[in-house]
Amino acid sequence: MRLRSLLKQVGIFSIVGLLAFSLVGCGQSKKEVLVVGLDDTFAPMGFKDENGEIVGFDIDLAKAVGEKMGKEMKFQSIDWSMKEAELNAKNIDFIWNGYSITDERKEQVAFGTPYLKNRQIIITLADSPINTKADLKDKVVGAQTGSTAVDAIETEPEVLATFKDGKPVTYETNNDVLMDLEAGRLDAVVADEIIVKYYISKKGAEKYKILDEDFGEEEYGVGMRKEDTALVEAFNKAYAELKQEGKLAEISNTWFGEDITQ
Structure with missing residues (x-):
């Protein structure tokens, strides 16, 4: 009797354990x-x-992906310099906001299918004497904290060393950077081409100059936790369907006047 009772208890605990494991494994779904x-x-x-x-290209895209996945998307403002920490602390499920794919970020998050190409460009006021990277010598250059603009600048240490104080001045947001350029507190800004072109289209493109030289190309992607493999797969499937149906092109045309998705 004791043996039979023991076996029965072991069986019950095994079933409970399997159920608990399966619930953890399908948490995101x-x-x-x-x-x-x-x-x-x-x-x-x-x-x-x-x-x-809260509106924007990524917002419309996230809503469309959520609809495909049968999920509601909630949008939460975060400190961009803490984005990976917020994701891995499970305060958010996606980093989705012009998030550039880099090797360093791949170590911390899983990326879905890349969806936009971008460049890290150099922008000045229209009457600036700066026309090349060499002209940035002894100049005050701004960029957003925790952005790939800073990363891109650091890949060219020979250029970075010529900046005033040997480093860029960093700001919490791109808006702050560009406003200080307008105010004359910065000589140049390094930032995402997609963001800058939209910004100057609203402010008056004739007031600004974008240099021919840049700090490199990159792609935007959506960041998810590495362990959320089912979520990554679901995102990629939804994205592919939206692209095939023409929904991506429709959203892009709304915000950019053309289809710049990939």
Whole structure:
């Protein structure tokens, strides 16, 4: 009797254990609301409009992907310099806001299918004497903290060393960087081409100059936790379907006037 009782208890505990394991393994698929972390000043990807509503290309894309996946997308503003920490602490499920794919970031997150190409460009005011990277010598150059603009600059230490104080001046948001350029506190800015072109289109492109030289090309991707393999697969499947159906082109045309997706 004792042996039979013991075996029965072992069987019960085994079943409970298997159930617990299966629930952990399908955690993301059970969530009905997925949280997108973003910098809400990053127009046109994700930003607050005049009514305080978060809008943008990435917002429309996330909603379309969520609809395909049968999930509701919630948008949460975060400190962009802490984005990977927010993701891995499970405060958010996606980093989705003009998030550039780099080897360093691949070590921390899993990326979905790349969806936009971008360059790290150099922008000045129209009347600036700066026309090349060599002209940045002894100049005050700005960039956003925790951005790939800073990373891109650091890949060219010979150029970086010529900046005033040997480093860029960093700001919490790209808006802050570009506003200081306008105010004359910066001589040049390094930032995402997609963001800069949208910004100057609203401010008056004739006031600015984009240099022919840049700090390299990159791609935007959506970051997810490495262990959330089912979520990555679901995202990629939804993205491919939206592209095939022409929905990506439709969203791109709304925000950029042309299809720049890939």
